[in-house]
Amino acid sequence: MPLHRRVPLAAAIALALSCAPVLAQDAVATLDQVIVTGTRASDRTALESTSPIDVLDAEDIRRAGAVNGELGSALQALLPSFNFPRQSNSGGADHVRAAQLRGLAPDQVLVLVNGKRRHTSALVSTGSKIGRGTTPVDFNAIPVSAIRRIEVLRDGAGAQYGSDAVAGVINIILDDRAEGGAIEASYGLHHTELAPIGRTLTDGQTAQLSAKVGTALGEDGFLRLGVEFKERSGTNRAGFDQVPPWDQTPANLAVQGQRNYHMGDGDSRDINAWFNAEAPLGEDAAFYAFGTYNQRDTEGANYFRYPDSSANWPEVYPDGFRPVSVGENLDAGLVAGLRAHRGEWDLDASVNHGRNEFTYRLRDSINSSLGPSSPTSFRTGDYAFSQTLANLDLSRGFARGDHFHTLALGAEYRVERYDTGAGDPASYAVGPYTDRPAGSQAGGGLTPQDEANLDRSVASVYASLASSFGERLTTDLAVRYEDYEDFGGELTGKLAARYEFSPAFALRGAVSNNFRAPSLAQVGFESTSTGYNAAGQIVEGRLLSVNNPIARALGATDLDPEKSVNLSLGFTSRIGERFDLSFDLFQIRIDDRIALSEAITGQALTDFVDANFDVARIQSAQFFVNAADTRTRGAELVGNWRDQLAGGHLLLTGTWSYAKTELENVVATPAQLAALDPGYILFGVEESNTITDAAPRTRAQFSANWNNDRWNLLARLQRHGSAKRVFNFGGGFEPEQVYGAEFQLDAEVEYRFNRHWTLALGGQNLTDAYPDLSNEDIYYFGNLPYDVLSPIGSNGAYYYTRIRYTF
Template identity: 30%
Template sequence: MKKLCLLFFLLCSFVVLAQKEVTGIVKDSEGNPIPGVNIIEKGTSNGTSTDFDGRYKIKINENSSLTFSYVGYNTVTKSTEGNVLNITLSAEGGQNLQEVVVTGTRTAPRSNTTSALPIDVLSSKDLVSTGQATFDKALQYKIPSFNTVQTPVNDATSLLDPYEIRNMGPSRTLILINGKRKNMSSLVYTQTSPGRGETGADISAIPTDAIERVEILRDGASAQYGSDAIAGVMNIILKKNASLGSVTLRSGITSEGDGEMLGISLNNGSTVGEKGFINYTVDFSKVALANRPGRVNADGEIADFGADPAAVNAFLALKPDAGNINGSPETAAAKFLINGGIDINETDQIYYNAAYVYKKVNSFANYRTPYWRPVADMPYLATLFGDGTPASYQGYVPTFEGDLNDYNATIGYKSTKNGWNTDVSLTTGGNTQIYTVSNSQNRSFIDTNGNDSKDPGEDFLYGISTPITFKPGGTSFNHYVGNIDVSKNLTDQFSIGFGSEFRTENFEIFEGDVASYIGNRSGADSFQGNTPENSGKFNRYNLGVYLDLAYDVTKDFLLNGTVRYEDYSDFGSATVWKASTRYKFSDDKVTLRASLSTGFRAPSLHQIYTQKSQSSFVPGQGIVVQGLINNVSSAARASGVPKLDSENSRNFTAGIGLKPNKNFNLTIDYYDIKVKDRIVLGNPITFSPTNTSAFFVNGIDSRTSGIDLVAGYKNLIVGPGKMGFNLSGNYTLKNEIDGPVKNPASVAAVNQSVIDATQEALLFTSRPIFKVIGGAEYEIGKFGFTVNNTLFGPTKFKNAGMSSDLKVEFLTKMVTDLGINFAANDKLTIALNVNNLLNVLPEWKFKAENAAGQAILNDPAQTRAQFNLVTFNGRYSQMTYDGYHFSQLGTMMNLSLNYKF
């Protein structure tokens, strides 16, 4: 018996001694780690899978082989001669499918075909192929549900354009960088243009060459990520290459000979020690002014300004566009970004990323014509803007200059022990905008008794002594975010994820210099400065916790549920949840998926505390100064304006995915989003003859529904080359106010409404009702050709001041982009992109709402009067004063050289 026990012990010892532990990392052909790869010891059932960072650890017998497999990639089997085995998986068909997505789940990552949620994945190649100068414009021509547009009246909005997913406004899409929340901009859009009352992150500040891929979750995700994720989530994944680098030189010009663009970008990587890496990007660019003014109508000028017809016609004979400058402003930008990490040991890693962007924008206000700002009323103008004689004075055009600084940084620690994945991080980020107004004046006259005076013989505040350059102040926003995220695959079928987020936010309004705001005419002409009482520092904090559970009932049937609780220091708490499911059949060729969730969005500090005077175009009156009061001011209390509360949403999505073979895929998703107590910047309300103010209010409930379609076919052999096709589209079924407008009692008492026809149009019909993107690419030898067609559907406006019997409709238009790539050798690539090849421009027309409207259109004089009202007498003839449905200033030709090293 003792001999048998000894023999058994020796056999066991031999087996133990014959085993070894193998570790390694699995990456794709571009050096990106692949989570979720199945690893099996050949000939056994012993196996494991890679973690979030592509790492694995497994005990196997000596001289065994390991098989590595993952959907969309070629299976690899390798023998294990040592204790470290790193693997590179190549995608089926030789392309990197990038099917693994980390967005939309807090448990284990999944492939794009097995996710229960609709997610778009764009590679860096996809973004570069558009030929667009900035990241946000590249998305415009790749994602149908994503829209952005340049605003026709610049001011502070020239620093960044509003964007949105599914017509929900920029503040309802959460932006992540490597899975961590990016800071919002400090700008809140207050002009009467798309995006009014909203704020969002400055995604145009992110250098395209630093991006590995972008994952866009087209579904409500507040339960997973917190506030601002009502419409969806955009997760920007940064490059991790430690050995590959490239430099890109790019240039461009419009077909009109303006808008010149010149840029240079460097992306490179390096190892740090034996276990670390760093990837960095430096990007410098400058874009010149592109000016597209319209021809101004004299009759409208005479009516608006009460001017002498002879003076108006004489000036317009010299300047048919009334000196106006609008289109695309001059912009210079410097962008710096790093992304890195270091392996402490086999289970622990430190990671980090940081970015800094400086942007300077020069734009212009509306030209102050000599009959608008007459020298007869202000004789000193002849000296300030002429040679001292009245005849030399021809008006002036104030400039608006913006300096933007944007930064973000994250440092974190990841650990994988006993199957538990832990991620602890600290993120900070901020955005500051400082403004300068030049070539302007403070036209306030106040006599010694404090009364309005136009007599230059009396003591006055400014006049000839007015500054011509002003510092009207600016805004700043920053946040600090702490995250703890924990997850584990408890079994082969059941995964758990939980965590917490603490965030503190700070918003500051900088006071302008005294001359920019003082006086009975509100300070600097064109852009009034922030007064001391409207300036200050404001902050809040919140704490959130979440729990996420995923259960693979079978290999085809998935259930996923998430619940989240958030508590804010300034308005209370919210509890939201999400449930999703997916079912596959026909050997994974068909996937059905659906989700139902609730969500919330906290009012931004910008919306709570912004208070200012601003110049706006009022049809029939020209440019007038109006007030914006915040919800916590004494003025708001006196006017019966309530404090802001959070928005609440309910989001339903259902879809089907088809992948009959490795080259073809098709997904169709329906969505329905209801938002309760939606925050809007309302119409100015006249409470009394001396009190007309606009303010933010939880003014409406809304409902938005539509259909997304994404299809693609690749690896089609055509002659000696290979071709691929893509087709995607978004169609809005419903986008409207759901129920009556929620006017405060004080507004209802004066028989007015915070939402009029103009505001409703800006919120719901100012984006294309449909958008379709269809393209093809063909690779042959050293050449690559791409053709992309983007169809923008119609948009509808109810412009301020126009007849209620009419509407403005922008017509359906298609924009065609052409790209040609030539790989001169393994290192040098030359690319030519012609954007808007056919020089398609936005086009709008009046549409009659009824017989009375048709009568207006049958009368050229009445039609011309309506045209004057919506274009500021023709200054904005291409886009109308309130905006247009896509940003095109003509054909744009771009040439780039990329050198790899």
């Protein structure tokens, strides 16, 4: 190992051994925190829950998110089964990152804020690998400084919280302190050795500033509010361009050996604002409200266009060009409600509105069919998703002998709306140069015919009963009937129980069925994007809605909802005040899993569409399908040790998770598609790989945290398991590669000068670890040396400093 990499490694190991690491640092250190997720009982803690729950406090989240202020990155560092990879050259995923829980799809986890359903992004991830074809919740639109704690229920919870809670529920609880505040500033950067080009790079400079303050409202009320600003420069891990053989003309060879591509994070800028408030209304009622606001401008990468190419006019770009995608993301959520106590009942009535707007633009691009006078910047489409909910919850507790029960009843009405708007006419125009590709390069704009305007309503009623039968047996029972305007009704239920054999050992288990209707975006989204054909050449492809006549002619059918059955069994153990352990096994069967079809490419497709629909030059087409039934089996282990050491408090945490997904009953290729070309497959190796092998099956972490009145010292060692990538370039060319497991070491030292000021120095990925290099079939002629699959990413080591003032 080179000396400059050996030194930080030795220093990091010394820090880990002398003061010790954090993963879920207080994820289970807050075991005595009463939980509000997964049960209606008002006195249960995480270890007493009938289903596995992680509790992360504000300090855990603040330190873990230090690298870039991203909530999603913090959750990946702290949770045993949370995956949040960094993607590049991946279309919308360059702008809105998707997260996974238990290896399932990003839209199969339900996100709550203060117990209220969070809206999803308006942008479908179409060019990504992880989260492909989903509209995920944008975790990074929620400011880290706003959070008091997070509770993560790792179990199916559709009967308790509604559709989408297949993999679990993440409940983000906002800061509610009535006094005091904090101002925090941080700065960091990547400093790394990029082996494929033999250079040491410094980039990814990130500056963050946040402030929050609280004040009392009346005797028991509060108002807490804050702002955040983040600015991040891009990173680039592209290799030297070898130029594909078919493009090796004299003009193109002139750019050989340069770094023409971009692989890494794009520039980004965030402005966040939030508030959380409650005001008493007499002795038995209170008004509450909370909201978040995020405005984010981001840049994404696209493939390079060579100087001598039908996509280029040398008069405009004599040295070729690489289009840059620009995302303008506006995300806001607002909830207002009333809590009251009437007789034996507690009442909670609320209205919840959330909206995400995304405008997609391109710069440094061209519509070559328009000739040298083409614009070079385009707006390619507008996307918007909104949801409005009204909730009414009633609950009461009652005793029967030494048994205590909490009964809850409720109703919810939700309206969802999804809209897309056409891009600039030049972004989709077919110009007079018919030998040139039409539309803006790196993604043609939405046409007026592509626009979607969809809405639906969802009504549900539900009941739950949380019971304690003495001191040893607790149960949770829930049932919900949910009726979708477009997909009909579904009855879901859950039964969970925990039996404590002794204070040191308890057994818990749960069974539930869950439901997820296709999102409105999966029903109505259409787009044009960039991909590769069998020769590795750039082609323009279309994602068609299932209602599009072209998709219907290729065999598309109406989508059915996903339905799951979840089983879990595990135990918890707590020995004294020092040691606790939980271990849970689970199985999740999902019928009619929704995914994208394989990319249907080739001359047969182009000729068929041109002849029957008068639409020229469609080179690739995809649409959503109920692809297969899946079975996911896994296990999760969390253990903690607390002790006194050297005048301070020591916490050691270890976690391990495993999740394996297998396909069953894969959808058959429809006759229409087979008749067009016997080689066409509706759902094959590439999209199967997306569901089964693209995410690591295992993750493990060991961490330790030591603190006293002045110092807080932590280190964290993570192991990201192996992942597999499979491409389908057509013509039977299906290259694949397994990327091996990687270790990541993080550490931080924080010093408290007095009760107001603290200063921290830290680093993430201190050993400057990278994923395996992609092989020659996948790395695209040296340009893309690393794949996007590994959670460790390809940015290398990151170093930061942080100063904080509290009052």
